[in-house]
Amino acid sequence: QNCHLAESFMPTLERVIEGISPDRVHKDFRLWLTSMPAPSFPVAVLQNGVKMTLEPPKGLKSNLMRTYTRFTDAYLADCRKPAAWRKLVFGMSLFHAVIQDRRKFGPLGWNIRYDFTDGDLSVSLTQMKMFLDEYEQIPFRVLNFLFTEINYGGRVTDDKDRRLINTLVRNFCSPDTLNSYSQFS
Numbered sequence: 001q002n003c004h005l006a007e008s009f010m011p012t013l014e015r016v017i018e019g020i021s022p023d024r025v026h027k028d029f030r031l032w033l034t035s036m037p038a039p040s041f042p043v044a045v046l047q048n049g050v051k052m053t054l055e056p057p058k059g060l061k062s063n064l065m066r067t068y069t070r071f072t073d074a075y076l077a078d079c080r081k082p083a084a085w086r087k088l089v090f091g092m093s094l095f096h097a098v099i100q101d102r103r104k105f106g107p108l109g110w111n112i113r114y115d116f117t118d119g120d121l122s123v124s125l126t127q128m129k130m131f132l133d134e135y136e137q138i139p140f141r142v143l144n145f146l147f148t149e150i151n152y153g154g155r156v157t158d159d160k161d162r163r164l165i166n167t168l169v170r171n172f173c174s175p176d177t178l179n180s181y182s183q184f185s
Contacts, residue, residue, distance in 0.1 A: 144169050
């Protein structure tokens with residue numbers, strides 16, 4: 001996994017793979033390797049394997065669909081406040097899609113390029129669910145702080161980008177999100 005991060009191991013990997021004899025391995029043997037494009041990745045390994053690529057979704061709708069469709073009905077119902085939970089999961093999924101999609105605009109989207117990941121969304125939703133289950137009133141200020149200063153904002157270094165992420169989180173995770181006439185649900 002992440003072969004591009006183990007450049008020094010690539011020659012060893014190449015020798016090991018070249019030493020594999022098809023008649024001496026189990027018929028169901030498969031070796032899965034993941035890597036970003038890297039000049040250090042052994043050409044022989046690439047030439048002798050099946051290659052697949054995973055492209056990021058293009059456009060806000062595709063980003064939102066990729067993010068939100070991963071959640072099952074059981075996941076969306078597994079909270080003490082299921083109606084609020086569903087709306088907030090959608091709001092955070094839309095927020096996540098927006099910040100991902102802004103990258104395509106280069107310096108117009110973000111002053112500095114940030115690699116926001118699905119892990120950022122996952123930890124944010126885990127924390128949000130914990131607060132929804134534990135507190136009678138949803139602590140939006142606490143959630144917004146966690147999302148903007150730690151989970152997503154922990155890597156944001158530019159002041160204007162920080163202001164933007166704060167504004168976006170407030171738009172997608174607020175009491176207004178729970179309004180049945182919310183503009184995005």
